[in-house]
Amino acid sequence: xxxxxxxxxxxxxxxxxxxxxxxxxxxxxxxxxxxxxxxxxxxxxxxxxxxxxxxxxxxxxxxxxxxxxxxxxxxxxxxxxxxxxxxxxxxxxxxxxxxxxxxxxxxxxxxxxxxxxxxxxxxxxxxxxxxxxxxxxxxxxxxxxxx
Amino acid sequence: xxxxxxxxxxxxxxxxxxxxxxxxxxxxxxxxxxxxxxxxxxxxxxxxxxxxxxxxxxxxxxxxxxxxxxxxxxxxxxxxxxx
Numbered sequence: 001x002x003x004x005x006x007x008x009x010x011x012x013x014x015x016x017x018x019x020x021x022x023x024x025x026x027x028x029x030x031x032x033x034x035x036x037x038x039x040x041x042x043x044x045x046x047x048x049x050x051x052x053x054x055x056x057x058x059x060x061x062x063x064x065x066x067x068x069x070x071x072x073x074x075x076x077x078x079x080x081x082x083x084x085x086x087x088x089x090x091x092x093x094x095x096x097x098x099x100x101x102x103x104x105x106x107x108x109x110x111x112x113x114x115x116x117x118x119x120x121x122x123x124x125x126x127x128x129x130x131x132x133x134x135x136x137x138x139x140x141x142x143x144x145x146x147x
Numbered sequence: 148x149x150x151x152x153x154x155x156x157x158x159x160x161x162x163x164x165x166x167x168x169x170x171x172x173x174x175x176x177x178x179x180x181x182x183x184x185x186x187x188x189x190x191x192x193x194x195x196x197x198x199x200x201x202x203x204x205x206x207x208x209x210x211x212x213x214x215x216x217x218x219x220x221x222x223x224x225x226x227x228x229x230x
Contacts, residue, residue, distance in 0.1 A: 035230055048229070051153055051222060054206040055229075079229065091230055111230055117208070119222075120229025121154035132155050135226040 002076040002094065004059050006052050011078050011092055020074045020096040027073050031103035032094040033111055039086025044125045046133075048090065050081040051119035062113045066095070069109070070102040077110060079120065109146050116143040148217050152193070153224035156200070159193035169217040176202050176221060177211035193223070201226055 002020055013034050021027045037046050063075045078092040093110045095103040114120075122133040151164045173179050180197075183190040194200060197211065203222045204213045215221055 049154055049157075050229075051151065051203075051206075051224065054203060054222070057206050115228075115230035117227065118229045119153070119203070119224065119227050121225060122228045123154070132225060133228040135228055139230075 002074040002096070003078065004056060004063060004076070005078045006050055006055055006081055007078065008080065008082040010080070010089060013089070013092055013094075016076050016078065016092055016094055020076060020094050024073070026098065027096045028098045029100040029103045030094060030096045031100065031107040032092065033107050034089055035091040035111075037084045037086050037088045037090060042126050042128075043086055044127065045083050045085050046090075046125070047083045047123040048079075048081045049121045049123065050079070052081070054119045055079065058118045059114065062110060062117070066106045066109055070097065070106045072097050072102060072106055075106070075110070077114070079114070079118070081120070112139070112143040112146060115139040148215065149220045151220065151222040153222065155225055156193045156223045160189050169215065169219075174214055175211065176204065176209070176213045176215060179215060179221065180211065180223075199225055 013032060017030055017032055020030050059077050063077060066072060066075060072095055074096040076094040080090050084090060093107050095106045097103040116139050124131050124133055148169045149166055152160050157163050173182055180194050184194055201224055202209060204215055205220050
């Protein structure tokens with residue numbers, strides 16, 4: 001079974017992918033995405049702040065919308081909060097469907113919406129100090145194409 | 148009503164949430180912000196640049212013209228940067 005979770009602890013992508021197909025034989029494709037803290041630009045750590053109840057609601061609504069747009073069999077979205085260091089996993093999106101096209105597209109749709117709608121904020125720590133990450137126009141453009 | 152602040156809005160105001168009664172003459176998020184700015188410089192600092200500010204009423208994204216009541220949960224935050 002898929003899950004929607006916000007958590008401080010790490011997740012195991014293999015376990016999450018396996019959960020999407022466990023006990024069923026109708027799945028023909030699972031597409032997954034894992035977002036990772038990139039350690040460029042002298043980044044020391046990144047703290048993710050969440051408006052947790054709203055984020056769960058927003059993710060649940062977009063998973064429901066994805067299921068209306070594509071014939072999906074199951075979906076998982078896991079987003080971490082708290083202080084993460086370079087190399088750490090931040091987010092997992094997994095989509096199970098009969099055919100690969102639907103799961104690829106739905107995974108991208110969900111990530112684009114997470115970036116632009118889900119209430120999370122990133123505080124970057126560098127040796128020069130801490131700064132809140134500004135939104136990127138390219139993320140808005142990516143989300144616009146699903147309108 | 149319950150007010151929630153996140154990210155640099157939380158840092159500037161100096162708290163993550165507070166409960167305050169909604170004055171009878173205030174019915175929109177924008178009017179609430181005007182009232183808060185009069186309460187102290189920390190609100191003025193947080194609400195200084197509304198182009199960088201987003202709000203939600205009862206966990207629904209909305210504008211500064213959104214209507215509010217005393218039982219609402221109203222959140223103020225910067226543009227989101229998750230994923």
